Every structure is written in structure tokens, then in C-alpha cells.
Amino acid sequence: MKKKKLxxxxxxxxxxxxxxACGSGDDSAGGADTSDEGGAGGGTSDAGGNTSDEGGAxxxxxxxxxxxxxxxxxxxxxxxxxxASIMKYAVEQYNANEGAESGYTVEMTAIQNxxxxxxxxxxxxxxxxxxxxxxxxxxxLNEYINSGFAQPVTQLYESAGLKDVYMExxxxxxxxxxxxxxxxxxxxxxxxVFYNKEIFDRLKLxxxxxxxxxxxxxxxxxxxxxxxxxxxxxTKWQGSxxxxxxxxxYAGLDDFRAAYDGSGTFEADCFIxxxxxxxxxxxxxxxxxxxxxxxxxxxxxxxxxxxxxxxMLYSGSWFTGTFSxxxxxxxxxxxxxPFPECDEVDNGADFANICNGTVGDQFVSFxxxxxxxxxxxxxxxxxxxxxxxxxxxxxxxIPPINDIKEKLTDPLAIKICEFVEGASDVQLWYDQxxxxxxxxxxxxxxxxxxxxxxxxxxxxxATQKAMxxxxxxxK
Numbered sequence: 001m002k003k004k005k006l007x008x009x010x011x012x013x014x015x016x017x018x019x020x021a022c023g024s025g026d027d028s029a030g031g032a033d034t035s036d037e038g039g040a041g042g043g044t045s046d047a048g049g050n051t052s053d054e055g056g057a058x059x060x061x062x063x064x065x066x067x068x069x070x071x072x073x074x075x076x077x078x079x080x081x082x083x084a085s086i087m088k089y090a091v092e093q094y095n096a097n098e099g100a101e102s103g104y105t106v107e108m109t110a111i112q113n114x115x116x117x118x119x120x121x122x123x124x125x126x127x128x129x130x131x132x133x134x135x136x137x138x139x140x141l142n143e144y145i146n147s148g149f150a151q152p153v154t155q156l157y158e159s160a161g162l163k164d165v166y167m168e169x170x171x172x173x174x175x176x177x178x179x180x181x182x183x184x185x186x187x188x189x190x191x192x193v194f195y196n197k198e199i200f201d202r203l204k205l206x207x208x209x210x211x212x213x214x215x216x217x218x219x220x221x222x223x224x225x226x227x228x229x230x231x232x233x234x235t236k237w238q239g240s241x242x243x244x245x246x247x248x249x250y251a252g253l254d255d256f257r258a259a260y261d262g263s264g265t266f267e268a269d270c271f272i273x274x275x276x277x278x279x280x281x282x283x284x285x286x287x288x289x290x291x292x293x294x295x296x297x298x299x300x301x302x303x304x305x306x307x308x309x310x311x312m313l314y315s316g317s318w319f320t321g322t323f324s325x326x327x328x329x330x331x332x333x334x335x336x337x338p339f340p341e342c343d344e345v346d347n348g349a350d351f352a353n354i355c356n357g358t359v360g361d362q363f364v365s366f367x368x369x370x371x372x373x374x375x376x377x378x379x380x381x382x383x384x385x386x387x388x389x390x391x392x393x394x395x396x397x398i399p400p401i402n403d404i405k406e407k408l409t410d411p412l413a414i415k416i417c418e419f420v421e422g423a424s425d426v427q428l429w430y431d432q433x434x435x436x437x438x439x440x441x442x443x444x445x446x447x448x449x450x451x452x453x454x455x456x457x458x459x460x461x462a463t464q465k466a467m468x469x470x471x472x473x474x475k
Contacts, residue, residue: 072106072376073130075120076362079110082321082395086186089391090382094375104375106132114235114297117436124149132376134362136432137173137182141365143436145176150365152179156377165384169359169426170400182363183380188398188420189316190338190357191241194323194412197335199226199311207335210343211249211277218286221311228286230310232296233450236443237431238315239278239291243446244356244430245314246274249342252351253427259464260434262471266442266464267457273344275456278449292451299326306330314339316357317416321396324410336412338419355423358432360400434467441466 078087091108099105109130111119117140123129129149135141144150157163157180163171166184174182200206200217203224208214218228233239247256251270258264259271281287288310294300296315302322304310313319323331341352364380366373382388384401392399393407398417405417420426431439445462448454 069372070104072104072132072368072372072379074106074108074132074364074376074379075116075123075130076108076110076134076364077113077116078108079112082325082397083186084110086383086388086392086395086397089388090379093382093385093387094379098375098378102371102375102378104372106376106379112297121436129367131368131372132364132366132380134185134364135182136358136429137360137363138428138433139435139439140432141181141363142176144365145181149367150181151367151369151373152181153183153366153373153377154178154180156374157183160377160381162381162384165401167359167400167402167404173358173360173426173428174363182360182365183377183383184360184400185362185364185380185383186392186397186399187318187321187361188357188359188400188404188417189318189361190355190416190420190426191245191314192317192336192338192416192419193312193314194305194319195312195335195337196305196308196333198333199308200335207337208340210341210348211246212343214340218281218284222285226308227288227304227310228312229288230301230304230313231288231291231450232294232298232301233287233291233447234293234295235297236447237429238296238301239447239450240429240431240443241314241316241356242278243271243274243442243449244427245339246277246342247271248354248356248427249339249348249351250274250345253354253425256427256430259467262467266467267460271460271463272456275446275449275459278446279452279456282450282452287450292447302326316361317398317413318361320398320410320412320416324396334412336415353419353422353424355420355426356429357426358428359420359426435470438463438466438470 074091076087078084087110088108091106094106120129120133120135124144124147135144141150157171162183167188170184171180174180174184195207199221203220205217205220208217221228231238247270250273251268255264255268255270259266259268288294288301288304296302301313302319305313306327317336320331323334338352339356342348364383366376366380368376389399389401389404389407393404393409393413396410396413398404398408398413398420405414405421408414408417427433431443434442442459442463445454445459449456449459
């Protein structure tokens with residue numbers, strides 16, 4: 001079974017690299033950059049145990065991936081502040097307070113978001129999986145578990161009292177088949193619309209409550225020479241948020257979950273609606289020009305916000321930290337509202353308070369056993385300490401900790417937290433929840449909606465075929 005799963009992981013990498021190689025080289029092709037080869041714990045380390053994105057490891061999956069018995073290798077996506085400072089915090093605290101006594105040193109390697117999943121799968125497939133690594137949970141984590149690269153930590157989690165520290169939804173998201181496989185880190189991240197309050201005030205616009213009202217806002221912005229939505233969709237997942245948001249507001253989560261388990265289909269009405277609405281909005285010019293070639297990781301989308309050529313950005317709530325880190329003064333101009341209710345169906349109000357996103361953002365999983373696992377888990381547990389939580393709040397995050405609202409002072413963070421508290425359900429991002437091959441089919445095809453190069457039916461059909469193929473392979 002493990003060999004079969006490893007082969008599947010390897011095939012996912014081959015497909016990703018082949019797609020990149022066949023691309024034209026421009027960002028709109030969505031190809032992954034594989035030139036910056038990363039390795040577990042093999043880069044140059046600073047005093048805090050933080051490494052550059054290079055180097056390698058030699059141990060097989062299920063054991064240490066660091067290449068050294070007393071080094072714990074830790075991969076994550078904290079390449080820039082505010083996430084970089086947060087991810088370093090636990091490493092530095094562990095090395096300073098526990099390292100000498102435990103005999104282990106944690107070395108951290110930060111890898112850019114776009115490259116991360118591919119590099120992690122390559123490392124697993126070549127026997128170089130790091131001892132600790134972050135993921136978004138969902139379908140990829142299930143594959144890592146089935147392939148033997150994630151260890152259950154339920155006993156450690158409960159012994160450390162983390163079950164009482166973290167939000168129940170965060171622990172639930174880290175749990176697979178009754179076992180905890182990850183420690184939630186960083187942020188409650190849900191999708192929502194950030195907007196420039198000054199532009200809205202000048203044009204006498206109000207926060208829209210329905211999709212029809214949102215469209216009226218967009219039309220008014222266009223009439224005044226302002227692009228409604230900044231969008232960096234070269235990585236495809238930003239556009240996927242629109243697809244997911246529209247489908248969820250149209251029909252809730254039952255159709256998606258039925259399509260996922262095979263009892264339904266990705267050709268259901270809600271998905272056709274989502275695709276057609278994106279096509280309509282793209283035709284009207286609601287999105288940033290050339291959005292499929294615009295990079296969010298490089299901040300090209302938010303530059304349109306800062307230059308005030310675009311008024312809104314629909315993305316994850318982690319942008320509270322990003323905006324405030326870039327410019328606290330400009331951040332004070334920003335407002336936030338949840339994706340509006342769909343008023344094109346009779347029961348749209350029933351789905352208006354569903355959250356799309358994650359209660360944890362990143363989850364630390366472990367590819368080691370014995371004393372090394374104990375040490376690695378101790379390092380990860382530092383993310384739940386008062387010092388770490390205070391740092392996250394200071395950096396504009398909403399840590400997935402019980403009663404966190406009492407520590408928040410940022411009005412937008414409080415508003416987001418209140419929306420999460422009142423949510424009827426939370427659905428992880430499609431591209432993280434779905435199995436890798438299905439997620440890739442969804443991302444590749446839905447991206448083409450924004451350039452009007454496909455139809456809603458074709459996107460739905462391609463995603464459904466990928467899901468059917470995946471389910472057939474599991475039999």
C-alpha cells in the first residue's frame with residue numbers, strides 16, 4: 001500500500017513538473033518554478049536554527065528526514081513577515097530553552113508558497129521528508145498520512161493540554177480518522193472582501209449584503225474608472241476562492257461534499273452557476289486586467305489596492321497582517337465584509353454565514369518517532385504559548401485559540417472573528433481539501449474562466465472526471 005501511495009505522490013510531482021515544462025514560461029501558464037531546489041535542514045543555519053531554501057536530507061519516510069540524528073528539520077512557508085517572525089518564534093524558543101537538555105536542535109527551512117507542496121512531495125518521494133512540516137490539512141494531509149509521512153500525535157496533543165487551548169474547529173481540522181495529525185498554527189483564515197473605505201465613501205457606496213448589490217457596487221466603480229477587484233491569479237488559488245464562494249452562497253456545502261464522496265457531481269447547478277458568474281464578471285471587467293498573469297505572492301495584486309486603481313480584494317483574512325505590515329497608515333483605510341448572500345435563490349440566506357477557509361491556516365505535522373517526535377512536538381507546542389499568541393495578534397493574526405477575541409484590538413480582526421464565531425459551518429479551501437489530482441484539475445480549468453477561454457460546463461466536466469478517476473483508483 002505504501003509503495004502504491006508513494007507512486008501516486010511521485011506521479012503528482014511528475015505531472016506538475018511536466019505541466020511547467022510545457023508552459024510558455026509566462027506567469028499566466030501557472031507553471032511551478034522548480035529551479036530553486038529545497039532540502040530538509042540542509043541549508044546554512046543562523047543562531048535561531050533558521051535555514052535558507054536549499055540543501056537535502058537522506059533518511060527514509062517515517063523516520064528522521066534531517067540527515068542528522070540530533071537535528072530536527074522543519075519546513076514551512078514563512079518566507080516573509082509577518083509569517084516569518086511567527087514561524088521562527090517557536091524554533092528560537094525551543095532551541096534556547098529545550099535544545100541543550102533534549103539533545104536536539106531544530107533547523108527551519110522556509111519555502112515560498114507556490115513551490116512548497118511540490119517540493120514537499122518531491123522530498124517525500126525521494127526519502128528526504130523533513131521531520132516537521134506545515135500543510136493546510138485536507139486532501140494532501142490525508143495523502144501524507146497514507147504514505148507514512150505523518151505520525152499521529154493525539155496522546156502528545158492531549159497530554160500537553162492543547163485540546164483545551166485550541167478552538168474545537170482547529171483541532172477537528174487537524175484530526176483524521178479520530179487521530180490528531182497536526183498542531184494548528186498562525187491564523188484563522190477565511191475568505192472575505194477587503195475594500196478601500198475612502199473610495200466607497202467618495203462614491204457613496206455601502207457594504208453589499210447580496211450579490212446583486214455587489215454587482216451594483218462593481219458597476220459604479222467601473223463608471224468612475226476604478227477596477228472593482230484586484231486579483232493575482234497566476235497561482236490559480238486566488239481565483240478558486242471566487243468559484244468556491246459563489247458555489248457555497250448558491251447551494252451551501254451539501255453539493256460539494258456529495259461531489260467529493262462520489263454520491264454527487266461537480267456538474268451540479270451550484271458549480272455551473274459559479275463558473276457562469278465568473279465569466280460574466282470577467283466580461284464586464286470586474287477583475288484586474290491580465291489577472292492570470294498577476295502574482296499575489298509578489299504583491300502585484302495589492303499594489304493595485306495601494307495605487308487605488310482597484311477598490312476591493314477578495315482573499316483570505318491573513319491580509320490583515322499583510323496590509324498592516326506593508327503600511328499601517330494605509331491599512332486604516334481598509335474595511336472588510338464577508339462574501340455576500342446569493343439573492344438569486346430562494347434560500348440564499350441559509351448559506352450566507354458559511355465560512356470558506358481554515359481555522360488554523362497552517363498545521364505542523366511530524367515525520368519522526370520516539371524521542372525525536374517528543375522534541376519536535378515540544379517545539380510546535382511553543383506556538384500556543386502566551387508569547388507566541390501575543391506575537392501573532394501583534395502581527396495582525398487571529399490565532400486559533402479559545403477566547404482569542406479578548407486579545408484582539410484590530411477592528412477588522414474583531415469583525416472577522418465575530419463572523420467565524422457565528423458561522424454555521426466551515427469549509428476548507430477547495431484546492432486544499434480535494435485530493436491533489438482533483439485540486440489541480442479544478443485549479444487549471446477554473447483559472448481559464450477569468451480569461452474567458454473556457455465554459456462553466458467544461459470546468460465542471462473536467463473536475464468531475466478527475467474526481468471519478470481518483471475514486472476509481474481508491475477501490
